[in-house]
Amino acid sequence: MIIFGTKGYLYQLAILTLVCGQCGNPAAHTLRKRVTKFTLFFVPLFPISTKYLTQCTFCGAEQKVTKEQAEQLQAQSASGDGAQTHGQPQQQHRF
Helix, strand or coil: CCCEEEEEEEEEEEEEEEECCCCCCEEEEEEEEEEEEEEECCEEEEEEEEEEEEEECCCCCEEEECHHHHHHHHHHHHHCCCCEECCEECCCCEC
C-alpha cells in the first residue's frame, strides 16, 4: 500500500503598508507565499504549486500577486520604502 497526497505550507514574507483594493483603506498587508508539496508516506518531496498573495489586515481581503510583484514588494520592505513610520504610510500601492 502506497500512501500519497499533498500538504500546504504558508510562509509570511513581509508586512507592508498598502492601499487595499477592496476597502480602500491604507492598512498593513501581509505578503505571503503558499506552497503545496507532494507527499509520499507523509514525507514532503517536491513542490507542486507556489502562489503569492497579499492580505489586508483591516478587512481580510486577499489578492493574488505575481512572483515578480512579490519579490519587488519584499525588496521594498527590506529597504524600508514600504514600512510604516510614526503611523503614516511612506508609500502606498494599489493592486
